[in-house]
Amino acid sequence: MRHTPRDVRPESYESHLIVRPDRVKRLLRWHNVPFMFYHVRMTRQTYAMRALGRGAASNAVSRYDRLTRTEEDDGWDAGEALPPLRTEVSVEVPRSIITYNKSPDLPFDRSINVYRGCEHGCVYCFARPSHAYLGLSPGLDFETRLIARPDAPQVLQRELAARRYAVAPIAMGTNTDPYQPIEREHGITRACLQVLSDAGHPVAIVTKGTLIERDIDILSDMARRGLVRVGISVTTLDARLSRLMEPRVPAPKRRIEIIRRLAQAGIPVRVMASPMIPALSDPELEAILAAGKDAGARSASWIMLRLPREVSPLVQEWLAQHYPDRAGRIMARLREMHGGADYDSRWGQRMRGTGPYAEMVAQRFRVAVKRLGLQTAGTPMRCDLFRPPVLPGAQMSLF
16 A cells, blocks of 8 residues: 655644654655654753743653653754644543641641643742642643633532531632633633632632732622632742743732732732742842832731742752852752751741741841731631522522
């Protein structure tokens, strides 16, 4: 059988495979195969070009993969550059949506995450290792191969209606940002907020996204009933630094404006100076707190840069690329705060570290919030207004 080779160009280049008919004509005479594929050269420079506008610079396999993946030049020039990485969104049908924890480091015992992965692409994101559970890389996969959970509002409603459910504030945005760019299309966060509002359930939100302004109508109504508070993360006031380490996050000035607009709507807002990177962004701590206060923030918090699992090599790679003159000093300060390791996951130490440098930053924070009149505890929320949702087909309560 004679096969005529065709030039097939898949819509997605994620497989890194391209048909080269001009290279395989001779081979097709000997082998009864319609096409011949070869691996595209993926050098560090090629990855850098494909990863423009992304936080991570590489896509190493996860810690659960038994095999590693390397890119080698096979000597054939593809003749054209591969396109930049595009965001892919898959759909997951969750069996449950509320996740419970018993961590003494956290001011909440339950949370909701309606997306897996985050398009914001913050290179320092402590949630990157969670993508390994899906068989994906905590590197570029974390910010380009996302998972949406569109049934989350219905599942949330079912869990809140359960007889054994005991009300307590739910946190949103603890792992990935509920207002990342794909929320504009999917609207899952807004739908979950509506479920919580209808049930009179308190919620605490952490975000960097401007899309939260879209939901001011729901949030302001919840604020009047004492059911919501919002934390806005501001890592730096330097627009260039922000663009390098969190490439798809609104600029610092825009995030300060989010605080202003939420505060004007009567929504309690906390300015979060997180994470602070020693010898890079921590000198801005007082300025960040002052900018948040001026915009209407009522409270403030801070966290030191955390480097769990795969985050450490990703951040070190980023430092070597963008701040090679400071990389050694930054890592030295972090290791100093974690007993010589890149990260210490023990409770009570993982968020801020220990030692002279960590204590110095903590003291600066205490002095600044006292001077500015900012609270350190979050605004109290009410739990007494909660009424379990009535599921379709269920008998309504007489009381």
